[in-house]
Amino acid sequence: MSSDSSSPQRPASEQFDFLIERIGALPLDEILRDLLRQSATTLGVERVGYWSMEGGARSIRRDLQYYLSTGSFDETPLRLESKTYPAYFGALNEGSNLVVSHDSMADPRLAEFRSAYFTPLGIASMLDAPVHRHGQLFGVVCHEHVGSVREWTAAEVDFARYVAQWIALAVEIDGRQRAEIALRESEARYRTVIEHSPTPTVVVDMGTGLFVEANESALRFYGVDRTSLLSGGPADFSPEHQPDGRPSAESAKEKIAMALSGEEPRFDWTHVHGDGHLIPCSVHLARMPGKRSERVVATVIDRTEQTRTEESMRRALEQERELGELRSRFTSIVSHEFRTPLGVIMSAVELLRNYFDRLDEERRSELFEDIHQATRRMGDLMEQVLVLGRADAGKLGFSPVPTDLAALCRKLKDEALSASGSKCPVTLSIEDDLSEAEVDEPLLRHIFSNLLSNAAKYSAPGSPVEFEVKREGPELFFRVADRGIGIPKKDQARLFEAFHRATNVGEIPGSGLGLLIAKRCIELHGGSIDFVSAEGEGTSVNVRLPLC
Template sequence: MSAPSSASTTAVTPVSLPGEELLRQIAANIDAMLWSWDPAGGRITYTNPAFEMFWGQSVDKLAGDPWQWLEQVDPADRDRVRQLQLAAVKRSEEYRVRRPNGDVARLSQRALPIHSPSGQLLRVIHLANNITWQLDTSKQLRVEIGRRTDSEAKYRAVVENVSEGILVTAGGRILYANPKALKLTALDEATAKSRPFIEFIHPDDRERVLDNHLRRLRGETVENHYQFRVQHSQSVTRWLEISAVMFEWEGTPATLNFLTDVTLKRQAEEDMLKALAHERELSELKSRFVAVTSHEFRTPLAAILSSVELLDAYGASFPAEERRELLGQIKTAVARMSNMVEQVLLTSRLELGKFRFEPAPLLVPDWLVQVMAELERGNPQAARVSLTCDGLDTPRTADQQLLRHIVVNLLGNALKYSDPDTPVRFAVRGVGEQIHLRISDQGIGIPEADLPRLFGSFHRGTNVGNISGTGIGLHIVKECVDLHRGEIEVSSRPGQGTSFTVRLAAPPA
């Protein structure tokens, strides 16, 4: 039986979901240069303002020649940069750029490939940062520190006024930290110099930072830029990006470290990846919807068409009983299609947030009798349901619309996926401030592999065979349970049946 719903009389507008537009909004507000490469079309499909400002090129200008910007890259680095642009795996490179005004800059670029669930490369997101200032500052500091006269004053003049954190470490300890570095690590100078620097790193990142530090001291090749966390407080964690170079400090090998706060940039990257993942999820959802609805609509439409053709060709000669039977088949098929449309509209209303939890006093036993009577009128199989009700003699505060969708869909599934000669047990109990519903059948059950996606839209079990259905019912159930401040559990064994247990907030009225 289809659940009554106001959705059939309410206009439903498409859901506005995050995707390409959200990605553009994020990209437009970060300092890093960002562009999107389409490997299938061999073209750049998006450039953010930072890219356009640095390269003097926009996505429109690059439409005819997507490699124009490469002409500014140092010839010795171009092949590496070209390969980076086409990267199918995550990687990074540093390279030199000669600006139109003659200045030379150095960039650090990362490629973030985006793949479909099947492994197809969909696009490559590129992020680049201008690191010229780090190299210039490093060179200047090396010169200043190398001079034994007056070097301390000049050193401080350079580093204490830059906007990036600078640390000097040797022997596992911090020898110097400029004001910005102390702020980024949430330390005071005395604390920073009193303990091994590794103690200030987030525990989950210490092994990586220490390994890179020791390898750099041994003269091994180490990643030039990587990120780690520092814990400012119990609830605040900051992400820092480090770039380091080796130099001599009072005759001892030391490391000059540049620190940049990349917390917001990491969040932006995560948001972009989530938006892309959501975009893929929507694409998959759309495909499942088309597949399910086209299949489920085809069967009743075929029944309607064949019945109409028979009536059109032979209706005058058919006995009244046969005409009634054909008309009955048409009505059944139309009702089935109407129910499917109603479920799709209901799902859309739920996702749009049109449903609200509106509890009111409800005498549950009387309400259950009414729901079962409606179910029996629309589904002959409903006679198989055995109902027990306990502990609900007084009214409960519940939302009967949400409750109806939960009960009708769970009972409908139990009847649909079990043999006509087996019982379906429906037990309702009042337990403290809650109502507990348990619906059990002896049907085909649910394969274990299907359980993680059981409540997803348009997902159907792999063992349903030719049994009709849209895969929407359990999604509606889960949404209604959540709105009713409840929880749902399922236990099932293929071939032995399924039990759903629902616990809903419903205190005595």
Template sequence: MAKKPEIDIVRLSTSFFESSADGLIVTNQQGKIVYVNTKGAELFGYEVDELMGQSVEVLLPAAQMEKHQRLRENYHRNPHPRPMAKGYGLKGKRKDGSIFMAEISLNPLQLEAGQYVVAQVVDVSERKRLEAALKKEQQRFQQYLDVANIIIVVLDREQRVELINKYGSELLGYEEAELLGKNWFDLVIPEEEREKARQFFMEKMQQEEAYAQYESSLLSRTGKRHIIEWRNTYLRNEQGEVISTLSAGIDLTHHKQLLTALQESEARLKSIIETALDGIITIDEKGTVQSVNPAAERLFGYSAGEIIGHNISMLMPQPHREQHDHYIQRYLSTGHKKIIGIGREVRGLRKDGSQFPFWLSVTENRLSGRILFTGMVHDLTEQKEAESALKKHSEELEKRVKARTEALAQAISGLENEIRERKQVEKALKESRAQIQAALDRERELNELKSRFVSMASHEFRTPLATILSSINLIDKYHEPDKKERRIKHIHRIRSNVRDLTNILNDFLSLSKLEEGRVNANYETFDLPELVEEVCEDLRTQAKTGQQILYTHKGGQQQAFLDIKLLKQILHNLLSNAIKYSPEHSEIRIVSKIDDQHIRFTIADQGIGIPKSEQSQLFTRFFRAHNATNIQGTGLGLSIVKKHVKLMKGDISFTSEEGVGTTFSLSFPVQQD
């Protein structure tokens, strides 16, 4: 049998209560439920009759029951409309024991039967869930802004900063709060660009004209200039009016520096090729000329424009002119080399129809899927003329000897004089032949050195240059924040290849100066440990992961008297090799000592070592051990080191075991004459 309500339902405006979208519960001063509308019963999972007369605490979690009783008693002492326990995170308990988030508003109701409380109950579980999700999404968005490796900034129409991410504020050297509300152009745009940039911004805002991409400069707090590439869009209010701009910027400063270094490296290579005394010609796999240097133009009598784009056979006399394309195709199909990497003497055809002999050295290069052949043309005209003169001179000498012999047969009395004269002539002949032969040998040696230089330059320069160009092109495409790792990877590749190109050029220039006798030792007194530590510190930036360069100076004497520049080059070369040929997480140890007679060094690594069968060739120009052919290098470094050591009257030796490591020992006299 249903319980009879404690108060008159009519007086409670039943129709109003039942039509409410919220749960309504009326309790007396003892906390007993005297009325509940249908919505309220459904909210807690009960029938209306099940709640009538029940303590209101039955609708609360156990943890809130005791506290609620005290709050209820306090409320009846001072009843007034208010939200219940605002900020305490109220919860309701359904009949099935499940808990939900609730908001409850209390209103006192004074009737003849006594004082009552009307509680309006709203289930806010879904709203709280949505609020939490929104807060989490806002935090995630802020994290995205903060970790993005680009500048993100929002400017209002008055050029004030409304928003800037963590990367942007750190790049400029400010706290975020220092930038917010400040005029962007007055604070970070260089003075010489400020008004032009400000005018550009104001015009675009006024015209509401899109300006998707452009470059500008920013000044950090320390005065460092950054070159930024911007992408922009407008932010509008609900009426569609432009209220601010959202800009995303990528710092191109380092990229620009690398590009400049690449251009300088290319210019240096171009200068070497254009100033070479021998002709250099590049053709593709079809025999079409791709490039010629000024020396080749002079040798053949054509301008570059008359040769480039035409078949190389135009520079050949018959029968080689007609057969040249067959030579290339046969090599490409069989791999059999007749000239490539070998070289031989051939004849060239000038524009005026005259022919001349030259030594041809050819190297093959593969670049971006293309096969290119680079030929070095060394004119043999003077050499042939010298050989002809030598032959003619020999014939003349033979005639003179014959004449003297006949004279001796006719004049017995002058035999001794004639014999003496003949011996003198023969001696002069031998000396002349020896001098000419020495000149020819030197010429051939220089020719071989030049050929190997061009071959080495073609290979060692083109591969890093191709890698750098490829990486720059890829970096230009990786503007998105999620491609930061790829950009960094290609920047490291560019930095590594630019350093390799610089080392190669330095080797070639050092060898050239040494061969020409333009290097002398300039001695001065200096602090030896300080200099060695400086070299070590410089090279630690090039060390592989986990590699350690450990330096020790033994003894109390620290002052040395040597050529500082030559010693730095020697130590730099030996330590660079130790880094290059040693694995990651290995130790490289350098020890210096000065005693009464000598200044001594040892440099020991844990690298790949030098095969015993090849150790005798270690200081030979262009020598590369067979276990190092896959590692970048010119084969000139140790040859240069030995020459530098000899310039300072020193000695160099080494011990090495393949797979264990190598130790170099240097010794210089303390006193220089």
């Protein structure tokens, strides 16, 4: 499968910077148009639409559709009923509600659309991202890719989710503004508005500092009955201090005074629910109608879902930054690790091709050995990348069986000596009876081939390497120690990061994957790994695995 488009080139936060000031200042319809257009352009998707849930999620209605090829919008409503498309609605109500379909025609969740929808329109792949409001599925952003089958990347899926979160924020702000406008529309109807508003709304009397009115939404928001709520004021349903450090009682009094003076302050606040948990919220205050009124209307918006969305966005951005750094290190390591052996191979091949008859047998053997070693070096790197990929995907199997651990460790020692050309002598020390050990031999080979290889690689020729194996209670204890270049202190915290190498390795070849692979294999055994190292003095790596 292949994709006709490229992943987003800039972080999603930068691509939507233009919306920060527009949300709340422009109608929701214009914000939706901006978001759908941006999503279609960035992902290279022909059809991107926004659908809203109806009737308690029994149906879904298309509100707006954008077409990339024509740059036009379609506002023709289209409604889908759950009874007609049960498989698709089932997918929307499962897990994270995200529907990622690389091959729509082969996806059983979308089988109901094949003949009447996908085939006529040439839709090959779909990516539906949920829009949540107050913890409920509120709508869906539907990306319909036209053409050949498309393999959605993780970055593209995250981008689609990010777009949905911005729509959720726009819808939430739009709802909040509508509630506030409705509250001020008419002096004569304010009590009706308060009583029936879906937004928690209370009235505070400045003279007593107590709540004197509250709608049903406010009672649910505070989690108390009407009598309890009206016997207290804002400070009684708030923590002692607000997140800015100010006392709640002092800050509330100040904000109420601002409202009575004619201002309409909007601010973030933290309330305490009846069960004790804290509720992050936004509060809007306005003076009650009437020139002599000493009462203030407070509308409260629960920001719990918004806070979660913002935290999700923050984590997504952090992951994106980490991914960018990982990609950069990967490119640097792989390009170096392939360029050097490829240069060796090309040079050797050129010499053999042009001067084969003039080279003596010994020189030919040396060149063939150079080719063999360079090819092996590249093969080892690819094998490490594949092993790590399987481990991260959860596809690296773990099958422990009773094993002659002493014999296996002797083999590992001999293989390490052979692989390094006996650069460093390896002393194997085996204590206790290890006949009860149950391990996964392939995983153990990944662990200690990497540890023994590193010990020899970063040590001077002839420097001894110690390989110790013994039993410590219910655990197997392994130690691989060398007297090599050691690990600088500033690099030790990142030792198990992919493609990260210590700053003192110089021109010593390596991928930065060996220790991470070893750690993954150790974790599959339910074990642990730690190390002690000092630059210029050597490194001792300790591995502990359950005995069985």
